[in-house]
Amino acid sequence: MAESIFDLKHVRKRVLKDINLSIQKGERIMIFGPSGSGKSTLLHLFNRLEDPDSGQIFYYGEPIDSYDIPQLRKKNGIVLQYPYLFPETVLDNLKYGPSLFDEWQSGNEDKLLDYVNLPKEYLDKPVDDLSGGEKQRVSLARTLANQPEILLLDEPTSALDDQNIESIEEDLMTLMDSKALTTIMVTHNLHQAKRLGTRGLFLADGMIKEEGDLPGMFDQPKTDELQKFINVN
Amino acid sequence: MERDVSNFSLLVLIVFVMIPFTISYFYQLGLKKDILWSSIRGAIQLFLIGLILTYLFNLKxxxxxxxxxxxxxxxxxxxxxxxxxxxxxxxxxxxxxxxxxxxxxxxxxxxxxxxxxxxxxxxxxxxxxxxxxxxxxxxxxxxxxxxxxxxxxxxxxxxxxxxxxxxxxxxxxxxxxxxxxxxxxxxxxxxxxxxxxxxxxxxxxxxxxxxxxxxxxxxxxxxxxxxxxxxxxxxxxxxxxxxxxxxxxxxxxxxxxxx
Known part of the structure; x- marks a missing residue:
C-alpha cells in the first residue's frame, strides 16, 4: 500500500464540514466544485496557512502541528491563485524561499527557468514588466526553488488565457512526471482536472460529495450534484 | 521686557476667524459650525492650559x-x-x-x-x-x-x-x-x-x-x-x-x- 502523506479526520474549518480524506504519495489530486465550497481553504490546511477549527490532520502519521511550520511550508509548496511577486526582479523571487533557509546556490536559477519555460534573459527583468502568464510561471518557479515534496496549486491558471493555460499545464505535467511530485490542485476547470489528475474530489457545500479516479468519475457520476456540475461546466 | 497682547487685540482676532467663516458661507462648504466650534474650543483650551501651566510652574x-x-x-x-x-x-x-x-x-x-x-x-x-x-x-x-x-x-x-x-x-x-x-x-x-x-x-x-x-x-x-x-x-x-x-x-x- 502506498505511503499515506495526509490523513484528515473530521476536519471543520469555516465552510468545510466534517472532511475525512487520505492522500497517498505520488497522487495527483484535483479538487473541484462550485465557488464558495471551501476548495482554497482545504488547500491552505495542507501547509498550515490555515488550521482547522476542529478535527485532526496527520502528516506522515504524525499530527501536523508537531512539525516546524516554516519547514512544513517549504516541503509543501503552494502556488497561489495570483502570483503576488516580490520586488524587484525575477531572480529576487527565485532566491526568496531558499534564502530563508540559507540554501540558495547560484546556478539554480537556470534550472528553475527551464522548468517553467522562461528564457534566461528574464532573470534580471523587473517583475512589473512581465505578462500575466509569465508572472504565474515565475510564481511556480519560486515555489519549485524550495524543492517541495508536495505541490499545492490554487487555481494557478484561473487568470490566464487558453494558450497560457495549455503551456503551463504542459510544464506541470513534465514536472509532475520528472519529479514524481505529489500534487494537490484546486481547479474550476473540469477539462484541466481530467488532463492533470489521477484522483478527483468534488467539493460542494463544504463537503466531499464524491471522489474517484480521473477521468472515470466524470463519465459515471454517482451523485446528481456532480452530474449538474458537469453539465454547467 | 514684559510685552503683552491686549484683550481688545485678542477680540480683533475674530476678524481672522470671520475670513474662513465667510468663505464657507459663500461657497456653501458646510464648515461654518466646525470653524466656529474649533476656534472657540481652541481658545478655551489654550486659556485653560495657561491657567494650569501657571499653577504647575509655581509647584516644586x-x-x-x-x-x-x-x-x-x-x-x-x-x-x-x-x-x-x-x-x-x-x-x-x-x-x-x-x-x-x-x-x-x-x-x-x-x-x-x-x-x-x-x-x-x-x-x-x-x-x-x-x-x-x-x-x-x-x-x-x-x-x-x-x-x-x-x-x-x-x-x-x-x-x-x-x-x-x-x-x-x-x-x-x-x-x-x-x-x-x-x-x-x-x-x-x-x-x-x-x-x-x-x-x-x-x-x-x-x-x-x-x-x-x-x-x-x-x-x-x-x-x-x-x-x-x-x-x-x-x-x-x-x-x-x-x-x-x-x-x-x-x-x-x-x-x-x-x-
Missing part, C-alpha cells in the same frame, strides 16, 4: 513636572491608539513607547545641561516631543494597517514559502518606517527656510537673542527628529507581530480592517 519641579508629563503622555496615548484600536496591545505599546522616548530625551537634555529641570523649560519642550511622537505613532499605525492590507497577497506568498512573520513583514515594516521618516527628514532639511520654527519664533518674540533662540530650537528640533524616528521604529517593530497568530498565520484581515 519634582511635583509639577511628573504630574504634567503623566497627563500629556496619557492623553497622547489615548489619541494615538485610536488609529489602531482594532489591534491588540496597541494601548500598552504606545504608552510604553512614549514613556521610553520621554525618559531618553529627558536623560539627554539633563545630562548635557541642554535644558534645566524647571517646569518652564521641561513642560513645553516635552509637550513638543510627546505631541510629535503621538502623531508619528498614529501615522505609523495607520500606515502599517494599510501596508498589511495592500500587501496581503505578498505576505501570504512569503509565509507560504517558509518565511517567519518577521521575514514576511520585512517589506511592510520598511515601508512604514520610510513613510514615517521621510516627511520628518524633509522638514529638518527646510527648517528655517520656509518658516521659522515655532519655538524659536516664540523665544525671539519674547526678547531672547536669535542665536540663543536658535540653540534652543536645535535642541528641540533634533530631539523631535529622534523621537519621531523612535516612535515609528517602536510601533513598526512591535505591532507587526499582532497581525499574525502563534502559528505564523495572518489573522483575519477583514476583522482587522473593519475593527
Amino acid at each position: 519641579p519634582l511635583i509639577g513636572i511628573p504630574i504634567m508629563l503623566s497627563v500629556m503622555i496619557t492623553i497622547a496615548t489615548f489619541h494615538a491608539r485610536k488609529k489602531g484600536k482594532e489591534l491588540p496591545n496597541v494601548f500598552m505599546t504606545v504608552l510604553v513607547g512614549l514613556i521610553t522616548i520621554e525618559i531618553i530625551v529627558l536623560a539627554l537634555w539633563l545630562s548635557f545641561d541642554m535644558v534645566s529641570f524647571t517646569p518652564e523649560e521641561i513642560i513645553p519642550m516635552s509637550g513638543m516631543v510627546i505631541g510629535n511622537s503621538m502623531v508619528a505613532m498614529g501615522l505609523s499605525l495607520e500606515r502599517m494597517k494599510s501596508e498589511f492590507e495592500t500587501n496581503h497577497g505578498k505576505i501570504l506568498a512569503a509565509l507560504s514559502l517558509g518565511a517567519t512573520p518577521k521575514q514576511a513583514s520585512h517589506l511592510t515594516v520598511r515601508r512604514t518606517l520610510n513613510a514615517a521618516l521621510i516627511p520628518n527628514i524633509d522638514q529638518l532639511k527646510t527648517i528655517g527656510l520656509v518658516q521659522l520654527p515655532g519655538m524659536m519664533t516664540g523665544l525671539i518674540l519674547g526678547g531672547i537673542e536669535p542665536i540663543v533662540a536658535i540653540k534652543y530650537q536645535l535642541v528641540i528640533s533634533i530631539s523631535i527628529f529622534s523621537s519621531v524616528s523612535l516612535s515609528a521604529i517602536i510601533v513598526s517593530m512591535v505591532m507587526y507581530r499582532f497581525f499574525y497568530n502563534q502559528n505564523m498565520q495572518l489573522v483575519d484581515f477583514q476583522k482587522i480592517k473593519n475593527g
Whole structure:
C-alpha cells in the first residue's frame, strides 16, 4: 500500500464540514466544485496557512502541528491563485524561499527557468514588466526553488488565457512526471482536472460529495450534484 | 521686557476667524459650525492650559513636572491608539513607547545641561516631543494597517514559502518606517527656510537673542527628529507581530480592517 502523506479526520474549518480524506504519495489530486465550497481553504490546511477549527490532520502519521511550520511550508509548496511577486526582479523571487533557509546556490536559477519555460534573459527583468502568464510561471518557479515534496496549486491558471493555460499545464505535467511530485490542485476547470489528475474530489457545500479516479468519475457520476456540475461546466 | 497682547487685540482676532467663516458661507462648504466650534474650543483650551501651566510652574519641579508629563503622555496615548484600536496591545505599546522616548530625551537634555529641570523649560519642550511622537505613532499605525492590507497577497506568498512573520513583514515594516521618516527628514532639511520654527519664533518674540533662540530650537528640533524616528521604529517593530497568530498565520484581515 502506498505511503499515506495526509490523513484528515473530521476536519471543520469555516465552510468545510466534517472532511475525512487520505492522500497517498505520488497522487495527483484535483479538487473541484462550485465557488464558495471551501476548495482554497482545504488547500491552505495542507501547509498550515490555515488550521482547522476542529478535527485532526496527520502528516506522515504524525499530527501536523508537531512539525516546524516554516519547514512544513517549504516541503509543501503552494502556488497561489495570483502570483503576488516580490520586488524587484525575477531572480529576487527565485532566491526568496531558499534564502530563508540559507540554501540558495547560484546556478539554480537556470534550472528553475527551464522548468517553467522562461528564457534566461528574464532573470534580471523587473517583475512589473512581465505578462500575466509569465508572472504565474515565475510564481511556480519560486515555489519549485524550495524543492517541495508536495505541490499545492490554487487555481494557478484561473487568470490566464487558453494558450497560457495549455503551456503551463504542459510544464506541470513534465514536472509532475520528472519529479514524481505529489500534487494537490484546486481547479474550476473540469477539462484541466481530467488532463492533470489521477484522483478527483468534488467539493460542494463544504463537503466531499464524491471522489474517484480521473477521468472515470466524470463519465459515471454517482451523485446528481456532480452530474449538474458537469453539465454547467 | 514684559510685552503683552491686549484683550481688545485678542477680540480683533475674530476678524481672522470671520475670513474662513465667510468663505464657507459663500461657497456653501458646510464648515461654518466646525470653524466656529474649533476656534472657540481652541481658545478655551489654550486659556485653560495657561491657567494650569501657571499653577504647575509655581509647584516644586519634582511635583509639577511628573504630574504634567503623566497627563500629556496619557492623553497622547489615548489619541494615538485610536488609529489602531482594532489591534491588540496597541494601548500598552504606545504608552510604553512614549514613556521610553520621554525618559531618553529627558536623560539627554539633563545630562548635557541642554535644558534645566524647571517646569518652564521641561513642560513645553516635552509637550513638543510627546505631541510629535503621538502623531508619528498614529501615522505609523495607520500606515502599517494599510501596508498589511495592500500587501496581503505578498505576505501570504512569503509565509507560504517558509518565511517567519518577521521575514514576511520585512517589506511592510520598511515601508512604514520610510513613510514615517521621510516627511520628518524633509522638514529638518527646510527648517528655517520656509518658516521659522515655532519655538524659536516664540523665544525671539519674547526678547531672547536669535542665536540663543536658535540653540534652543536645535535642541528641540533634533530631539523631535529622534523621537519621531523612535516612535515609528517602536510601533513598526512591535505591532507587526499582532497581525499574525502563534502559528505564523495572518489573522483575519477583514476583522482587522473593519475593527
